Amino acid sequence: xxxxxxxxxxxxxxxxxxxxxSSVSYELLAWGKKLSEKLEERLSSVVLGxxxxxxSQELFEFGADEVYVVDNPKxxxxxPDIHANLCEALVREYKPGILIASATTYGxxxxxxxxxxxKTGLTADCTxxxxxxxxxxxxxxxxxxxxxxxxxxKTPDIRPQxxxxxxxxxxxxxxxxxxxxxxxxxxxxxxxxxxxxxxLSFEKDESSDLPxxxxxxxxxxxxxxxGKKNFDMLYDLSKMLNGAVGAxxxxxxxxxxxYSHQIGxxxxxxxxxxxxxxxxxxxxQHVAGMSSSKIIVAxxxxxxxxxxxxxxxxxxxxxxxxxxxxxxKLGKGERNE
Ligand SMILES: Cc1cc2nc3c(=O)[nH]c(=O)nc-3n(C[C@H](O)[C@H](O)[C@H](O)COP(=O)(O)OP(=O)(O)OC[C@H]3O[C@@H](n4cnc5c(N)ncnc54)[C@H](O)[C@@H]3O)c2cc1C
Numbered sequence: 001x002x003x004x005x006x007x008x009x010x011x012x013x014x015x016x017x018x019x020x021x022s023s024v025s026y027e028l029l030a031w032g033k034k035l036s037e038k039l040e041e042r043l044s045s046v047v048l049g050x051x052x053x054x055x056s057q058e059l060f061e062f063g064a065d066e067v068y069v070v071d072n073p074k075x076x077x078x079x080p081d082i083h084a085n086l087c088e089a090l091v092r093e094y095k096p097g098i099l100i101a102s103a104t105t106y107g108x109x110x111x112x113x114x115x116x117x118x119k120t121g122l123t124a125d126c127t128x129x130x131x132x133x134x135x136x137x138x139x140x141x142x143x144x145x146x147x148x149x150x151x152x153x154k155t156p157d158i159r160p161q162x163x164x165x166x167x168x169x170x171x172x173x174x175x176x177x178x179x180x181x182x183x184x185x186x187x188x189x190x191x192x193x194x195x196x197x198x199x200l201s202f203e204k205d206e207s208s209d210l211p212x213x214x215x216x217x218x219x220x221x222x223x224x225x226x227g228k229k230n231f232d233m234l235y236d237l238s239k240m241l242n243g244a245v246g247a248x249x250x251x252x253x254x255x256x257x258x259y260s261h262q263i264g265x266x267x268x269x270x271x272x273x274x275x276x277x278x279x280x281x282x283x284x285q286h287v288a289g290m291s292s293s294k295i296i297v298a299x300x301x302x303x304x305x306x307x308x309x310x311x312x313x314x315x316x317x318x319x320x321x322x323x324x325x326x327x328x329k330l331g332k333g334e335r336n337e
Contacts, residue, residue, distance in 0.1 A: 006095050007159035009044055010036040013087065013101035013110065014059060014067075016049035016075075021058060023214075024102035026172035029063040031100060031129055031165055033173060035138065038131040041097065044068060048086055050076040053185060060181035063173050068094070068184045077199040078106060084113040085192040091118060096160050098138050100129065103164040115162050121155040122162040127169060127269075127288065137161065143265055143288060166269040168213050169292065212261060216273045217243025218293070220263060221251060222286075224279015224300065224319055228256040233323045234278065240330050246270065246290070248280050264289035278319040282307025299323075 012032045014025035029045065036043035044066040047056045053071045060067065070086050087110060091099065099114075101107035103125045115122035123140035127150075130139040137154055138161040144151040155161040212218060219238040221231055231245070238245045247257040249264060263270055265285040275293035280286060282298070282305055290296070291310050298311035299319050308314045315322060 007097040009042045009096045010039065010098045011096035012045045013099065013107060014045045014047040015102065015104065015106050016047065016052055019051060021047065021055050023172070024104055024167045025059065026062045027167065027170050028100055028102055028165070029059065030170045030173045033063040035098060035129060035131055038133060039136060042066060044096065046087065046090055048075050048083055057183060060179050061175035061177055064181050066182045066184060068186060070186050070188065072193065074193040079195040079197045079199065080109045080113065081195050081197065082193050083110050084117065086188060087114050088117050089188055089192060090186065091160060099160040099162050101164050102167045104167055107164045111162060111164055118160070120158040120160060120162055123153045124164050126163045126165045129163060129165060138163065168269050168271045171271060212244045212246050212263065212270055213268055215244035217241045218246040218270055218272045218275045219243055220246030220276065220280060221278045222248040222280030223250050225251065226320065230320060231256055233327060236327055237323065248286050277307055278323060280307055281305050282310060
């Protein structure tokens with residue numbers, strides 16, 4: 001067990017995808033900023049990658065006071081044990097009080113290994129992070145018991161306090177071009193780069209053109225769409241609006257849409273500018289994944305459907321009549337009439 005007094009500062013674990021700093025790294029800084037300001041401590045990011053030193057400096061504009069970079073050809077592909085070795089070495093040397101990562105494949109892989117090695121706790125998939133100002137500790141909130149309660153978890157004695165947050169659960173801060181910081185370039189001995197894994201290839205999920213979490217417009221359908229064929233209209237509309245198709249869980253379970261489109265507690269969290277829900281009731285488990293969308297439009301034939309409680313605009317009506325009319329109005333509705 002590590003004594004908590006020696007540990008301070010808030011760290012975010014940045015991610016590199018295809019040689020670029022990925023957007024979750026900026027989202028994490030927005031979470032980290034809130035925590036570090038409340039604690040009045042420094043905010044730092046860790047970036048492990050190849051040819052990444054220059055790009056890592058962008059993290060300063062998004063809130064980082066320091067960025068710890070390990071830049072090595074052996075980090076070109078993601079081999080979990082190497083990344084865990086380097087993170088562990090950094091944490092043991094610099095002793096952050098809090099370490100947060102995104103609940104992506106990367107974060108979900110590294111953080112448990114790291115927590116086990118550091119003998120500390122880890123709360124996965126948080127929807128809210130805050131600071132208990134009296135005790136100066138991290139409050140890690142996540143849905144529990146099938147999403148029926150929100151549990152707030154603390155790590156009072158052991159450091160670092162570790163949590164993952166869902167990607168897209170916060171928007172990045174506005175970049176401040178004038179902000180600078182300290183880049184700490186670290187090198188480690190070759191034994192930390194030994195891996196039990198061998199990189200074979202990267203297989204892209206071809207089931208959706210634009211991943212829903214990257215899309216600013218989401219056209220989502222639920223059981224009220226009545227069948228797989230009717231989802232074609234959602235695809236048509238999403239194409240016209242340059243968006244992506246989202247779905248509720250039952251439509252995925254029934255095989256109308258691939259799982260990569262599922263939004264909600266057991267699917268993805270999204271924060272688009274525009275979210276349109278056709279025939280979705282608005283169950284708590286669905287709303288958990290989309291309620292931070294900027295503008296929500298709901299179309300449902302039941303005026304008491306809970307989705308209307310989170311919607312900015314609501315239409316009480318039959319989705320299967322409204323959608324063809326909308327497509328026609330927008331100019332491409334002939335095939336669905
Ligand atoms: C642990 C757990 C995790 C879960 N995770 C998720 C998750 O990640 N995502 C998720 O979505 N759900 C999740 N669920 C399921 C969730 O509880 C709901 O069952 C689900 O969201 C309901 O989907 P729906 O709105 O498509 O269907 P329904 O609740 O059946 O709603 C259909 C809606 O369509 C309306 N409707 C019917 N016909 C029409 C029409 N012609 N035009 C317009 N409206 C019409 C109805 O009025 C109704 O409101 C989870 C549940 C559990 C227990």
